[in-house]
Amino acid sequence: MKLELGIIKISDIQFAAESKVEGSTLYVNKDELKALIMEDETFASCELDIARPGESVRITPVKDVIEPRVKVSGEGGVFPGWMAKVKTVGSGRTNVLKGCAVVTTGKIVGFQEGIIDMCGEGAKYTPFSQLNNLVLCVEPVEGTLQHAYEKAVRIAGLKAATYLGKLAKDIEAEEVRTYETPSITEGIKLYPGLPRVGYVLMLQSQGLLHDTYVYGVDAKQSLTTMLYPTETMDGAIISGNCVSACDKNTTYHHLNNPVIEDLYARHGKDLNFVGVIITNENVYLADKERSSDWSAKLCEFLGLDGAIISQEGFGNPDTDLIMNCKKIEAKGVKTVIITDEYAGQDGASQSLADADVAANACVTGGNANTVIHLPKMDKVIGHIEYVDKIAGGWSGSLQEDGSIIAELQVITGATNEMGFNTFSAR
Amino acid sequence: MIILTNNPDVQNMLTDRSVCFVEGSYRDVLVRARDMVHQGHRLLTHPLMGSLKPNETPYRSVGLSEEKGSLDFDSLQLIENAIETFDKFAAVTRPDRGSNTPERMLADFRLIDASLLKTALESAEQPPDFRR
Amino acid sequence: MIKVVHYINQFYAGKGGEEMANIPPEKVKGFVGPGMAFNAAFQGEAEIVATVFCGDSYFNENKEAVDTVIALIKEENPDIVICGPAFNAGRYGVACGTVASEVKAQLGIPTLTGMYDENPGVDMFKSKTIIMKTKDSAAGMRKAVAAMAPVALRMAKGEELGSAAAEGYFPTGIRKGLFEEKRGSERAVDMLLKKLAGEEFETEYPMPQFDRVQPNPAVVDLAHAKVALVTSGGIVPKGNPDHIESSSASHYGKYDIDGVQVLTDKTYETAHGGYDPVYANADPNRVLPVDVMREFEKEGRIGELSHYYYATVGNGTAVASAKKFADTFSKELIADGVQAVILTST
Numbered sequence: 030m031k032l033e034l035g036i037i038k039i040s041d042i043q044f045a046a047e048s049k050v051e052g053s054t055l056y057v058n059k060d061e062l063k064a065l066i067m068e069d070e071t072f073a074s075c076e077l078d079i080a081r082p083g084e085s086v087r088i089t090p091v092k093d094v095i096e097p098r099v100k101v102s103g104e105g106g107v108f109p110g111w112m113a114k115v116k117t118v119g120s121g122r123t124n125v126l127k128g129c130a131v132v133t134t135g136k137i138v139g140f141q142e143g144i145i146d147m148c149g150e151g152a153k154y155t156p157f158s159q160l161n162n163l164v165l166c167v168e169p170v171e172g173t174l175q176h177a178y179e180k181a182v183r184i185a186g187l188k189a190a191t192y193l194g195k196l197a198k199d200i201e202a203e204e205v206r207t208y209e210t211p212s213i214t215e216g217i218k219l220y221p222g223l224p225r226v227g228y229v230l231m232l233q234s235q236g237l238l239h240d241t242y243v244y245g246v247d248a249k250q251s252l253t254t255m256l257y258p259t260e261t262m263d264g265a266i267i268s269g270n271c272v273s274a275c276d277k278n279t280t281y282h283h284l285n286n287p288v289i290e291d292l293y294a295r296h297g298k299d300l301n302f303v304g305v306i307i308t309n310e311n312v313y314l315a316d317k318e319r320s321s322d323w324s325a326k327l328c329e330f331l332g333l334d335g336a337i338i339s340q341e342g343f344g345n346p347d348t349d350l351i352m353n354c355k356k357i358e359a360k361g362v363k364t365v366i367i368t369d370e371y372a373g374q375d376g377a378s379q380s381l382a383d384a385d386v387a388a389n390a391c392v393t394g395g396n397a398n399t400v401i402h403l404p405k406m407d408k409v410i411g412h413i414e415y416v417d418k419i420a421g422g423w424s425g426s427l428q429e430d431g432s433i434i435a436e437l438q439v440i441t442g443a444t445n446e447m448g449f450n451t452f453s454a455r
Numbered sequence: 456m457i458i459l460t461n462n463p464d465v466q467n468m469l470t471d472r473s474v475c476f477v478e479g480s481y482r483d484v485l486v487r488a489r490d491m492v493h494q495g496h497r498l499l500t501h502p503l504m505g506s507l508k509p510n511e512t513p514y515r516s517v518g519l520s521e522e523k524g525s526l527d528f529d530s531l532q533l534i535e536n537a538i539e540t541f542d543k544f545a546a547v548t549r550p551d552r553g554s555n556t557p558e559r560m561l562a563d564f565r566l567i568d569a570s571l572l573k574t575a576l577e578s579a580e581q582p583p584d585f586r587r
Numbered sequence: 588m589i590k591v592v593h594y595i596n597q598f599y600a601g602k603g604g605e606e607m608a609n610i611p612p613e614k615v616k617g618f619v620g621p622g623m624a625f626n627a628a629f630q631g632e633a634e635i636v637a638t639v640f641c642g643d644s645y646f647n648e649n650k651e652a653v654d655t656v657i658a659l660i661k662e663e664n665p666d667i668v669i670c671g672p673a674f675n676a677g678r679y680g681v682a683c684g685t686v687a688s689e690v691k692a693q694l695g696i697p698t699l700t701g702m703y704d705e706n707p708g709v710d711m712f713k714s715k716t717i718i719m720k721t722k723d724s725a726a727g728m729r730k731a732v733a734a735m736a737p738v739a740l741r742m743a744k745g746e747e748l749g750s751a752a753a754e755g756y757f758p759t760g761i762r763k764g765l766f767e768e769k770r771g772s773e774r775a776v777d778m779l780l781k782k783l784a785g786e787e788f789e790t791e792y793p794m795p796q797f798d799r800v801q802p803n804p805a806v807v808d809l810a811h812a813k814v815a816l817v818t819s820g821g822i823v824p825k826g827n828p829d830h831i832e833s834s835s836a837s838h839y840g841k842y843d844i845d846g847v848q849v850l851t852d853k854t855y856e857t858a859h860g861g862y863d864p865v866y867a868n869a870d871p872n873r874v875l876p877v878d879v880m881r882e883f884e885k886e887g888r889i890g891e892l893s894h895y896y897y898a899t900v901g902n903g904t905a906v907a908s909a910k911k912f913a914d915t916f917s918k919e920l921i922a923d924g925v926q927a928v929i930l931t932s933t
Contacts, residue, residue: 138567139560140511153766175566224783235504237570249574272567273506287772294773299780312504312571313518313578314533335783337775344503344540348533365779367771370792371508371543376762377714378543382503382536384794390782391792392775396762398547438508448771453791454762 031209032259033122035101035202039129042079042161050196055129057163062192066165071173071181076166078410080132082159084147085407091143091441092133092179092271093186094157094281097126098264099194108264110245111184112191118263119256122205124197129161130281131193133186134411135168137179137238143274143441144403144433151403154443154452157281164410165189176237183269186280208259208293210304213331220301224334227303228258228288229324229353230447233270233277233341234309240269241278241341243307249316253308253323258289261305270341275397275443276369278341282442287449288337288367303331308353310346317349325356335363340446343371343397347382358387369394369444370454374436394444395452398436405431456499456579458572459484459491460516464565465572473521481515482541488517489534495523498530500575502537505567510544513556514568518575589633589743592665593622594656594686596679600640608644608678612652614659615640621728625669628736633743637663643678646685647834648860656686661694667743672701672731673708675723677835680708681903688715697742701731704757705907707835713757717748720755812926815893817916819901819909820867820874820933821859822850831900833860839899839912841919844892849878861902862933874931893925901932 038053045056059077066075080086098107103121106113132145145157152158167185169178211219232241234249241248243256243266256265266283289305296302308324311317328336336357340350347368354364366388370380376396426435437443444452458469461477461484477484485502492498500518503509556564597607599620618626618635626635639659646652660668668690670683680702687698692715701719702709709718719738721731734755738748751758767774774791781788806812823831829840847854850871857867857874872878880892897916901909920928 138563140507140563175563176570224780226779226783233506235506235571236574237567239506239571249578270506277506287770288775291770291772291776295776295780300776300783311574311578312500313575314499314501316578317501335779337772337779339772342506343508344537345501345505347503348501363779363782365775365782367775368792370762371540372762373543374547376764377760378546379539379795380762380792382540383533386794386796388794389790390778390788391790391794392771392778393791394771395764399764445771448773448775451767451770452764453767453771453774454764455791 030120030257030259031207032103032119032262034206034208034262035122035124036127036204036206037124037197037200037202039126039161041081042129042163044079048196050126050200055126055161055193055196057193062189065188065192066167066185069181069185071169071177072167072185073170074168078164078166080145080147080162080164080410082147082161086147087406087409088132088134088145088162088164089143089409089411090134090136091145091274092135092137092182093268094279094441095131095186095190096281096284097129097131097190097193097197098284099124099198100263101198105263107191107194108187108267110242111187111267115244117260118265119260123263124194124200124202126193126197129163130157131186131190132157132162132164133182134164134166135178135182136412137182137271138175142272142439144439145441146403146406149404149406150401151440154401154437154440156442156449163189163193166411179238179269179271183267187267208262210257210259210302213303216301216303220297223297223299223301225303225332226292226300227306227328227331227333227336228292229306229308229328229336229338229357230286231338231340231346231349231353232266232307232309233346235312235345238271242267242269248307248309249311251309253306253320253327255327256305256307258293258302258305261286261289266307273342273438274441275438276342276394276446278445278447279442282445282447282449287447288339292337303333310342310349312345317352321349321352321356324353325360328357328362329360333362337365337367339367339448344382351383351385351388355385355387365390365392367392367394367446367448369446370396371398372396372454374398374400376454392448393454394446394448394450395437395454397438397444400434401437403433403435456518456576457496457521458516458518459488462514462516462565462568464569465516468569468573481509481513482538482545484515484517485534485538485541488519489538491519492527492530492534495526496520497524497527498533499579500572502534503540504571507564507567508544509541510547512564512568513561514564516568516572518572518579589667589740590663590665591625591633591635591739592660592663592668593618593625593635593638594660594668594670594683595620595638595640596682597640597642600638602640608642610642611645612639612641612655612659614638621732624728624732625736628732629740632740636665641682643676643682646682647678653685653689657689657693660690665696667739668696668698669735669739670698670700672719672721672728672735673706674721674725674727675703675706677707677837677903677905678832680706681711681835684708684712684716684718688712691716699735699739699742701735705905707903707905709757711903714760717742717759718757720757806927809889809927810887811890813891813893813924814880814889814927814929815920815925816875816877816880816896816931817928818875818896818898818931820931821857821900822855822867822871822875822898823858825854825856827856827858831858831898833858833900834902836900836904837908839897839916841895841897841916843894844877844896845894847877848881850875859900859902859933874933876931893923895923
């Protein structure tokens with residue numbers, strides 16, 4: 030399967046009378062997009078705002094971050110099962126509005142999370158401070174239940190990203206990146222001497238506010254299965270995970286999965302990137318046994334020599350991570366795991382809730398309990414009063430001068446377990 | 456499945472099953488689960504389910520096997536690790552978290568705990584559990 | 588001038604050895620014993636303003652000792668507190684580790700101690716205070732002072748220390764954040780390629796090491812097996828003839844129980860200082876079940892009970908010491924034809 034990504038660089042977003050991409054500026058007709066979002070009767074109101082890199086702006090509480098993309102050619106459409114029919118995606122050409130994103134916010138439950146600071150100390154830890162963000166603040170009509178609101182916000186984000194993506198459908202991209210994965214047998218013929226490497230992508234799937242969807246299917250109801258790597262680039266996987274801002278994989282992460290990019294970078298040179306195994310992180314222990322058995326079985330079935338395993342979340346998923354690692358290693362397949370740590374504010378505590386000697390090669394996204402001081406921002410998009418209720422914040426986190434003292438946990442994407450960032454710990 | 460919980464919503468949701476209500480904290484539920492593991496019950500759900508940290512939500516539900524057998528070491532390790540992790544987080548006190556959470560947030564914490572447990576119950580009810 | 592308070596035990600304070608190990612905390616102005624070497628090594632940049640000392644037994648057996656020591660130290664308002672070095676002395680190591688950790692935690696003053704790597708204090712306190720690596724005895728004092736003094740000066744000035752390997756202290760296990768040059772996913776790919784090629788790679792998070800021992804296969808014919816008892820619960824003949832220490836034991840005892848049908852409070856007791864001894868002393872069989880073993884012997888459930896049992900105290904005893912004990916007496920057990928051992932602890 031072969032996919033071309035047409036990269037259309039966006040360096041600014043402006044509200045305008047007509048939605049369009051001109052040069053590297055994305056123009057958005059506020060009323061038109063608002064009307065589109067408000068078609069969903071769940072919403073009482075919808076506000077749009079823009080946050081640019083370097084501005085003194087704080088966005089909170091962040092639900093999801095989504096990169097606008099559009100299918101130019103090839104089967105299906107971006108976000109299959111949601112914004113397009115359930116057709117296999119990942120081939121042909123897709124245009125990407127690179128340098129911008131849709132950010133959704135909303136107070137779905139009383140406790141909240143996710144801060145994106147566009148400048149200052151906090152900006153160093155989140156990759157989204159480098160993007161031009163179109164922020165969607167949507168409020169529900171009274172009496173909306175939490176799960177209905179969560180779903181509506183999730184779909185609103187996808188809708189907005191799809192709306193923006195379509196503006197780039199007819200643009201001829203200057204830069205085109207090509208990703209190709211041959212069939213198993215072709216791969217063996219093409220790269221006879223190279224180690225066969227797979228990627229085991231663990232998806233958050235514990236329940237309300239902790240879910241991930243694959244082609245519209247709730248991941249917790251799926252057996253461990255396989256994808257061509259390029260399917261993720263067309264939005265085969267979307268995030269419905271709203272808890273634990275620092276180590277949740279947003280839809281943006283799934284679209285731009287760094288493990289997939291970096292395995293492709295060495296594909297055909299140092300390794301043969303065979304494919305992606307997706308597996309879940311359920312709360313029922315028998316599900317964990319089954320899913321990790323299947324990950325190991327598929328690694329064996331594909332004749333892999335090595336696998337990278339990435340995690341999502343804390344606690345419960347630590348057990349899935351260690352089970353996957355142990356069982357895959359037991360099949361004779363060498364593994365590297367990517368995780369993050371909760372080592373306490375002083376860094377002295379045990380980092381993970383589970384451990385095993387098989388996990389002897391580990392990459393870490395850093396200690397989520399690290400205390401940081403975020404300066405006051407001139408403008409807040411969303412609800413600053415919820416900072417005290419954010420995971421990783423506490424009563425008194427919000428200082429009188431408007432600055433915030435909190436754990437790194439509050440920052441969206443700060444300790445990402447796909448290895449999206451350079452932050453780490455030793 | 457025996458449900459140990461300190462979450463009233465779970466008790467209300469599961470009128471048809473054996474719910475063992477624990478008058479106490481998140482940690483008390485974990486300790487009770489540990490005691491039951493020592494008595495030969497197996498853990499059926501992960502004691503740290505959910506991404507809410509132990510010093511944030513005061514509610515916890517854990518599913519254990521009805522039947523008793525010899526001590527299940529996997530369950531024991533899991534529950535001991537969970538208690539250790541709980542204590543690690545409890546070291547950072549948060550005035551309006553854990554047992555001091557304001558009422559308007561409590562309802563949401565109860566909801567999350569109950570819905571995560573529900574996914575486990577749904578899983579349990581799919582095929583019969585032939586594990587072990 | 589940087590103000591230093593030095594903590595030492597009764598021995599280094601010149602008060603005497605084991606017979607003086609029960610003296611309570613005291614403070615004197617200026618340096619005592621090894622403090623002289625420290626003062627010289629500071630080369631005028633720092634000075635020991637006071638020395639606090641305490642008997643090792645007193646410190647380990649009296650909970651309030653640490654509070655007294657801390658109060659004595661606090662009065663001096665020092666810039667840094669140096670404890671020991673304790674080399675391989677177990678109780679002294681625990682005392683140094685306790686004082687250093689508590690001063691750091693309660694007073695927020697930097698602290699430094701030194702120990703040999705088998706000292707039980709290392710594992711107990713390495714995450715709570717800086718512990719410099721030393722030799723196993725006071726013969727290494729000169730070297731220890733030369734290593735500790737400059738580190739102490741830098742800590743007192745608030746300077747960040749380098750890595751454990753570079754500075755010569757035990758890795759604290761404390762996780763420190765940093766920005767790497769490459770992102771995590773790229774580091775993961777690099778690490779995997781090295782692992783696949785069989786090259787050396789360095790994990791970013793070493794998994795905690797658990798010393799798990801695989802159980803031996805079950806004894807097939809217990810009815811004809813010779814079984815021995817081994818305990819870390821400190822059960823010794825009354826009077827503790829081998830003087831096994833109540834904590835951080837340096838040795839074990841081997842005792843003949845040929846013909847002994849039951850242990851009584853007249854004949855046996857516990858030397859263990861880490862639990863309430865009342866119930867063990869009243870009925871030592873509770874820790875070392877000679878009575879039940881004799882019954883099993885009569886019923887033919889075991890072949891026979893070995894003539895000897897081995898005992899030590901597990902209270903703060905270093906894993907390395909325990910391993911050494913077992914290495915020695917396991918050979919004797921095998922030579923005696925013992926086929927199974929029941930290990931009891933507390």
